[in-house]
Amino acid sequence: MLAVDAGAELAAAQLLKVRGGKVLGNEYHGFEQLELADAGEAISAFIRDYYAEASLLPREILVSLLPEDTEALEEWLSSLRQGPVSLRAPQRGEKRLLLDMARANLASHMEADLREQRESREQGKAVLEQLAGALGLDRLPFRMECYDISHFQGSQTVASMVVFEHGRPARGDYRRFKIRDIVGPDDFASMAQVIRRRFEAAREGREGFNQVPSLVVVDGGKGQLSAALSQLAELGFDDVSIVSLAKREEEVFVPGKSQPVVLERDDPALKLLQQIRDEAHRFAI
Structure with a gap:
């Protein structure tokens, strides 16, 4: 399960690893210095970056939004796995509920990340003001x-x-x-x-x-x-x-x-x- 959001200040992904209906892992990934037009591009970028290094690839990746290059991604992932891999954006049922959970986790993590970034910027600005004054x-x-x-x-x-x-x-x-x-x-x-x-x-x-x-x-x-x-x-x-x-x-x-x-x-x-x-x-x- 992969939920991704790309805003003006931050882009991030929430990855739920699910097998047999059970959540086996829950990972949050923040992106640095992304210049992406929308969440679809962020999903594509994350998939290519994450699964290029993955030792195991799933047969199915559920995403919050199908990117424009879905077909190319499926072909690339299938070549890595040496077997078929499909991307799906479920609209209903148990899989949709799990995806909604990933989205909720993502929103919570992003809110905390943004708050931390803003506090850090404020602290950094204070130091820059001291430096400018001293010099x-x-x-x-x-x-x-x-x-x-x-x-x-x-x-x-x-x-x-x-x-x-x-x-x-x-x-x-x-x-x-x-x-x-x-x-x-x-x-x-x-x-x-x-x-x-x-x-x-x-x-x-x-x-x-x-x-x-x-x-x-x-x-x-x-x-x-x-x-x-x-x-x-x-x-x-x-x-x-x-x-x-x-x-x-x-x-x-x-x-x-x-x-x-x-x-x-x-x-x-x-x-x-x-x-x-x-x-x-x-x-x-």
């Missing part, structure tokens, strides 16, 4: 990008780009860059190169790079900050705020100031900068 930003950094340079075996250099939206990781937007044509480890030149490549891609409207951050964070000190800032200015992205975070003393440097911005070690704003910096380092390696 003197003229807008909240709803989209933050952090860049880290890593060296492997003394020769290969890789830059990572990680993205936080509303204070939370947006892992689908993470990127890695192989640094080109730079001899030896040179963090300043490498930082300049990755910033130029990323924002040239934004200026060209390249897919995956067309969202411009409200705040760029670079791992390092004044040198890395200066290298990145010069590229933003050359490419015409002067309105993008930028800071650097130096790991040794966790100092935050901003353009135009010789002394770092001092944030207390337990300041939520500093912890957010540390979180995105540490995530960039983890992703690089």
